[in-house]
Amino acid sequence: MKFVQVIEFDTTHEEQIQSLLDKWRESTVGDRTATHTMLTRDHRRPQHYMAIIEFPSYEEAIRNSELPQTGDLAHRMAALCDGPPRFVDLDLVRDERF
Template structure:
């Protein structure tokens, strides 16, 4: 079953957050369990972002979170955010494609 993790955060340092994501992608090559990632930016509030990350399962998402590289990048990212990021863990119960 597909699992999604939403990471919602505020930052005025988008370029640095993008750099961190690139660092994470390089550092976790061959060991990350995420299969797809999308980043949305709020049109009405440009400092508000939602990162949508897809995993094959909740267990694989937690394994990804436990990677030392993920922990390091997450800590760096917290320092770039205005407030704490919000995490939402979603089991996909319906998936329609049109």
């Protein structure tokens, strides 16, 4: 079963966050287990973001979380956020594309 993690956070440092995400992507080629990511910004609250990450399974998400590069990313992102991020772990039960 596919697994989705949502990370909700507030920041005024979008460009720096984008740069960190780019570096993570480059440094985890061949190791990461994430298959799809999206970074979204709240239309009404422009400093509020949600990162949506898809994995083949919960176990693969755990493997991805254990990568040193992922830990480094999380640490650096937390320093750029206005308060702690909120994590939501979801089992994907229905996926339709139109």
